[in-house]
Amino acid sequence: MNSFKILQIKQSVFEDNDHQADLLRKELKKDKILLLNLMSSPGSGKTTTLIKTINTLKDEIKIGVMEADIDSDVDANAISKTGVKVIQLHTGGMCHLDADMTKQGLEGLGKENIEVAILENVGNLVCPAEFDTGASKNVMILSVPEGDDKPLKYPLMFSIVDLLLINKIDTVDYFDFDLQACIERVKKLNPNVEIIPISAKTGEGIDKFADWIRISKKQWNGN
Numbered sequence: 001m002n003s004f005k006i007l008q009i010k011q012s013v014f015e016d017n018d019h020q021a022d023l024l025r026k027e028l029k030k031d032k033i034l035l036l037n038l039m040s041s042p043g044s045g046k047t048t049t050l051i052k053t054i055n056t057l058k059d060e061i062k063i064g065v066m067e068a069d070i071d072s073d074v075d076a077n078a079i080s081k082t083g084v085k086v087i088q089l090h091t092g093g094m095c096h097l098d099a100d101m102t103k104q105g106l107e108g109l110g111k112e113n114i115e116v117a118i119l120e121n122v123g124n125l126v127c128p129a130e131f132d133t134g135a136s137k138n139v140m141i142l143s144v145p146e147g148d149d150k151p152l153k154y155p156l157m158f159s160i161v162d163l164l165l166i167n168k169i170d171t172v173d174y175f176d177f178d179l180q181a182c183i184e185r186v187k188k189l190n191p192n193v194e195i196i197p198i199s200a201k202t203g204e205g206i207d208k209f210a211d212w213i214r215i216s217k218k219q220w221n222g223n
Contacts, residue, residue, distance in 0.1 A: 017131055021099035024106075024134030028117075034220045035102075035117045036213070037135035039157065042123035044143040045167045047075045048200040049209075050120060054082045056210045057116075061217065064114040066105040068097050068122050075120060085109060096127035099134040116217060125150070129157040136220050137162045144168040144175050148182035151189055159189045163196065163212060170199040 028035050040046050047067075054063055064085040067076040076088035087109045091097065097105070102119060109117065119135065121128045140161040142150055145168060151158045158164070164186055172179060183195055194212065198205030 014130070017098045017100070020103070021132035021134040024099050024103050025136065028134070028136060029220070031111055032221045033111060033114055033117055034137070034213075034217045035106075035119065035133075035135045036216075037102075037119050037121055037128075037133045037138045038141070039121045039125075039128045039138065039161070040123060040141035040143075041125050041146060044123075044141045044146065045200045046120050046123070046141055047078050049141060049165065049167060049198065049206070050079060050118065051082055052200050052203060052206045053209055053213070054079070054084055056206060057213065058082060058084055061213070062113050062115040064109045064111075064117045066102070066109055066117065066119045068101075068105075068120060085114065091122060094127075095122055095124045096131050097121055097133055098131040102133040102135070116213060125154040125157050129154070129160055137216055139163045139165065141165045141167050142182070144171050144177045147176075148178045148185070151182065151185035155189050158186050158193070161190065161193055163194045163209075165205070165209060166195065166197045167200055169197040169204060170202050 038046055050065065057063060065079050066087055066089055067079060068089040068091060069075060073088045076086050079086045087105060089105045097119065105119065106117060119133060138161045140157060142164060144166065166182065179197065186193060186195065196205050196208045198209060
């Protein structure tokens, strides 16, 4: 028998974060705020997609955005031009946000006059998938140039999302991207995921994403 204590650090960190995430979800449910955690790799088109979607919804839904990045305010500046509330979160080198960071971000953003809060997570397909942010729904963007094999390489990310947006669908003829194969791979990992092909550039599919947000908001609020 060992004479010393063995502490499973990773397990302990995840358990504490999961507890904080559940508390945050209950708080958001009470406040009737839908929190969307938007994840993707860098360059997938998260910010452009957000701008198109915000412009579609901002006259009917009060939206707030938290832009997470290691060290820049480029995306927050871009989002601010839509006129919605936005705050920049610097992670200090960390490649993800957890529930406590998200809560701090919400406090900085201010929950007053917010019906849908969107967290644009750090561009990464590994770390953000491991940490529950307390979000009501997880959304991921996969862009066509990244390849249809990404579900095989990053299965955890694809398995935890409620909605997958396949962006840059207008470029599918120029890349070796098999849309049906990609969908089948994702569905094998996550049978309940919803998938919407979009183009943030042309606007294709943005209306369907906006409808998904409307429906998710009503369901979250019990309407």
